[in-house]
Amino acid sequence: MQEIWSLTIPNSKNPNSEVLKQTLKENQKDLGIFLSYYFKKEGALAEKVDLASEITFNDPETGSFNLEFDLIHFNACLAIHEQKREQLKITFEIQGKQFILKGPYWPEREMDEI
Numbered sequence: 001m002q003e004i005w006s007l008t009i010p011n012s013k014n015p016n017s018e019v020l021k022q023t024l025k026e027n028q029k030d031l032g033i034f035l036s037y038y039f040k041k042e043g044a045l046a047e048k049v050d051l052a053s054e055i056t057f058n059d060p061e062t063g064s065f066n067l068e069f070d071l072i073h074f075n076a077c078l079a080i081h082e083q084k085r086e087q088l089k090i091t092f093e094i095q096g097k098q099f100i101l102k103g104p105y106w107p108e109r110e111m112d113e114i
Contacts, residue, residue, distance in 0.1 A: 001038075001106050001107075001108050002103060002104070002105040002106070003034060003038065003102075004100060004103075005030065005031075005034040005101045005103075006101070007023055007024075007098070007099040007101065008023075008098065008099070009094070009097050009099045010022075014060065017055040017057075020092075020099065021051060023099055024051055025051075028050075031046075032046045032047050032049050033046075034103070035069055035088060038088070038104075038106065042073065043073060043074075044071050044072060044073045045072050045074070046070070046071055046072075047069065047072055049067055049069040050067070050068050051065060051066075051068070052065075052067060052068035053065050053066040061093060061094045061095070062094070063091070063092055064089060064092065066087050066088065066089050066090070067087065067088055067090055068086070069085070069087075070085060070086075071085070071086045088103060089104060
């Protein structure tokens with residue numbers, strides 16, 4: 001599984017790292033949803049998403065950065081409320097005004113043969 005999320009960049013002809021940082025900050029809740037898809041099988045949610053590293057450009061339209069977030073496991077029936085800080089490396093691509101984020105590829109386990 002590899003999750004992909006798209007954000008809109010404000011009017012900017014050549015987005016630099018400052019514009020991208022501002023876009024990430026303004027879309028913090030969306031980033032939490034995006035990251036939560038990676039942990040839904042664990043029953044966890046991602047909150048308080050922050051940029052954990054500098055934005056590195058491979059070329060003017062692609063690059064990567066790390067996101068840091070609180071990973072929260074909560075289940076009232078089992079009296080579970082655990083929280084820990086996690087990080088994920090995100091790659092990105094800029095296509096016009098779209099800031100396309102790609103999470104890491106996590107292979108899913110296939111069914112076992114009988």
